Amino acid sequence: MEVFGIWVAAFLTLCIYSFLYRDNPFYRFAEHLFVGISVGYLIVIGIHQGVIPLTWEPLSKAMSALWTEIIGETTPETRQALWGLFKIIPIAIGLLFFARLSPRHTWLIRIPIAILIGFGAGAAIPNMLQANIFKQTHGTIAPFADINAGTLSTWDTFGAVLMVVGVMCTLTYFFFSVEHRGPINWLSKVGIAFLMIGFGAAFGNTVMGRVALMIHRVGFLINEWLGSFGALF
Amino acid sequence: MLEKFMNMDRRIIFMLVALVVIIPTLIPVRLPITVSEPTQKLYDYIEALPSGSTIIMAFDYGPSSLAEPEPMAKAVMQHCFSKGVKVIGMTLYPNTPTLADKLMQRIAAENNAVYGEDYVFLGYRPGALQVILGMGTDISSVFETDYEKTAIAEIPMMENITNYDQIDLLLDLASGSTTETWIIYANTRYGLKIAAGVTAVIIAQMYPYLQSGQLVGMMPGYLGAAEYEKLLNAPGDGTVGLNTASFAHLLIIGLVILGNIAFFIHQRREA
Numbered sequence: 001m002e003v004f005g006i007w008v009a010a011f012l013t014l015c016i017y018s019f020l021y022r023d024n025p026f027y028r029f030a031e032h033l034f035v036g037i038s039v040g041y042l043i044v045i046g047i048h049q050g051v052i053p054l055t056w057e058p059l060s061k062a063m064s065a066l067w068t069e070i071i072g073e074t075t076p077e078t079r080q081a082l083w084g085l086f087k088i089i090p091i092a093i094g095l096l097f098f099a100r101l102s103p104r105h106t107w108l109i110r111i112p113i114a115i116l117i118g119f120g121a122g123a124a125i126p127n128m129l130q131a132n133i134f135k136q137t138h139g140t141i142a143p144f145a146d147i148n149a150g151t152l153s154t155w156d157t158f159g160a161v162l163m164v165v166g167v168m169c170t171l172t173y174f175f176f177s178v179e180h181r182g183p184i185n186w187l188s189k190v191g192i193a194f195l196m197i198g199f200g201a202a203f204g205n206t207v208m209g210r211v212a213l214m215i216h217r218v219g220f221l222i223n224e225w226l227g228s229f230g231a232l233f
Numbered sequence: 234m235l236e237k238f239m240n241m242d243r244r245i246i247f248m249l250v251a252l253v254v255i256i257p258t259l260i261p262v263r264l265p266i267t268v269s270e271p272t273q274k275l276y277d278y279i280e281a282l283p284s285g286s287t288i289i290m291a292f293d294y295g296p297s298s299l300a301e302p303e304p305m306a307k308a309v310m311q312h313c314f315s316k317g318v319k320v321i322g323m324t325l326y327p328n329t330p331t332l333a334d335k336l337m338q339r340i341a342a343e344n345n346a347v348y349g350e351d352y353v354f355l356g357y358r359p360g361a362l363q364v365i366l367g368m369g370t371d372i373s374s375v376f377e378t379d380y381e382k383t384a385i386a387e388i389p390m391m392e393n394i395t396n397y398d399q400i401d402l403l404l405d406l407a408s409g410s411t412t413e414t415w416i417i418y419a420n421t422r423y424g425l426k427i428a429a430g431v432t433a434v435i436i437a438q439m440y441p442y443l444q445s446g447q448l449v450g451m452m453p454g455y456l457g458a459a460e461y462e463k464l465l466n467a468p469g470d471g472t473v474g475l476n477t478a479s480f481a482h483l484l485i486i487g488l489v490i491l492g493n494i495a496f497f498i499h500q501r502r503e504a
Contacts, residue, residue: 020247038328045327050359053377123362123418131417131447139445163444202437205454209301209433211254211481212455215474216300218254 003228010225013217055091058084140167166194235502238495246488253484257477263468264476271443272460275428275450278402279309284317287394288402291411292324292333298408298432299332304458304471305430306406307340312465314344314351319390321400322354323376325361325411330354334380349388356380361414369397369423397425402449408432412439416447430457 015030062084069078093115099108143160146152152160172184173191180188268276279288290309294302313320322337324330334354346352355376358364367375372394373385385391393399403425405412412429419425426449429439433454442448452461455478458471 021244042327045330045357046359049327049330049357054358057377120362123366127417127421131421135421135445135447136441139441139447142445198437205433205436207485208454208478208482209298211250211478211485212300212433212474213298214250215254215258215455215477215481218251218258219473219477222255222258 003231006224006228010221013221017217055087058087059091062087140164165190170194235495235499238491239499249484249488250481253480254477257480258473261473262476263472264479266459266463266472266475268460268463269453269456271448271451271453272457272464273450275309275404275452276312276461276464278426278428278449279312279316279318282316282318282401285319286401287319287321287390287399288313288404289321289323289400291403291405291407291415292322292329292336293326293405293411294408294432295326295328296332300474301432301454301458302406302408302430303336304455304469304474305452305461306336307469308458308461308465308467308471309404309430309452310337310340310352311344311467312461314341314346317351318401319350320352321391321394322352324357325364325414327357327359330357330380349383350390353388353390354380355385361411362418365415365418366422369419369425371396397423400425402426402428404428404430406430407435409435410438412442412448416442420447 012030012033015026018024019027058081061081065078065081066085068074069082093112096108096112099105140163143152143156143163147157147160169187169191171191173188173195175184175188178184282288290306292302292306310320312318320337322333324333334356337352337354338348340346341348341352355372356379358375364375372391376385378384379388397403397419403415403419405415405427407429408431412427412431412435415425415427420427427447428450429442429448430452431439431454433456436451436453439448439451439453443451452458455471455474458469459475460471462469462471
């Protein structure tokens with residue numbers, strides 16, 4: 001069975017790589033299969049790892065606990081399980097997303113969307129400000145305390161100064177309240193240079209990442225697929 | 234000649250790239266590896282953890298990007314098990330639980346680690362933000378059971394673990410933006426120490442967090458995996474991958490230089 005899986009994976013890998021020659025039915029077959037399986041798999045995982053443990057199980061436990069309460073066989077466990085009934089509230093709010101399917105009740109979708117946006121913004125804004133503005137600003141300035149204390153090497157001092165120059169010039173490039181003429185123009189041009197270096201590094205890393213993916217597949221084809229020939233013949 | 238070069242069939246380049254990947258895979262060559270500061274910092278942090286500490290490994294990558302994070306996971310788990318550091322596995326990606334579960338089982342078996350005592354895999358729960366914030370309050374409120382449906386309360390190594398206060402490090406093995414999400418919510422809000430093992434595509438995005446101290450360390454792509462393997466003195470998939478990648482990078486650098494030379498000569502001739 002394992003060998004069969006390796007052969008299927010190898011066949012699909014070769015189908016995908018056949019696109020490098022030209023578009024062809026094998027490539028399209030593998031592409032469609034990948035999309036279909038991915039969607040099906042995501043739905044099944046979503047149900048088994050999300051819907052069942054987070055909604056179905058606590059609710060069904062709570063309902064059976066409610067029944068034992070009604071017939072008068074209360075235990076501390078059933079009392080605890082009754083708290084699961086509160087899950088009806090978020091589940092009901094979540095189900096309002098399906099109001100979109102009915103033109104008469106479509107306005108109800110505003111309720112879960114409003115809650116999601118409110119929660120998302122409330123959770124994100126203070127934390128993002130802290131993580132991406134305050135701590136980053138602190139990280140840019142902090143090395144100067146070490147320079148002042150004389151604990152930073154010449155190379156690291158150069159790095160710290162270069163970073164501040166880069167940050168200031170790049171921010172100047174995105175500052176449109178002042179016309180980019182004279183010194184501002186020069187600063188923004190230096191900012192563009194820093195941006196280009198950043199994009200170049202990102203592109204180089206992207207190439208590295210793509211090459212890594214290819215190495216992994218070639219390694220699989222050579223080591224596992226060709227290696228499986230011995231098990232077959 | 235120049236015209237021919239400028240209009241070269243791109244499939245020739247594909248063939249060249251294929252050759253420089255296939256040949257080193259068939260004939261392995263060991264190139265020297267120098268350990269960079271981000272990887273060294275991560276290694277030193279884990280090395281300094283006392284036996285019995287606990288780290289979370291978030292397997293936040295999909296099947297299409299496992300080439301780089303898997304060698305990192307192997308190296309770090311090997312390091313943790315050798316030191317008696319416990320590992321909690323989880324994922325924010327819905328298509329990763331099976332992959333991560335099998336990987337953890339395989340590495341644990343190689344290192345004689347016992348499920349429930351040395352490591353545990355919690356699986357996946359939907360809603361990254363809710364999962365990260367919820368775990369900060371109570372891990373068992375998000376993961377009531379592990380991936381095998383065992384109640385968290387029944388798992389021995391989870392006995393004294395309630396939330397991030399009992400976690401010494403979170404290592405995010407990522408191929409997307411999840412590391413930033415962990416930093417923004419788990420590090421900023423709960424003070425959880427975060428480290429990253431990222432695919433090469435997102436390395437550049439991570440350096441600002443490393444410089445500001447929001448990341449305690451980082452493994453950048455195949456390079457990071459190979460460096461960590463060198464620190465452990467246990468060459469593995471990362472070392473093999475990096476050696477092969479080096480040849481491909483040389484070819485690509487050569488092609489970029491040649492392409493630029495040809496472009497400028499062509500431009501001058503046209504002028």
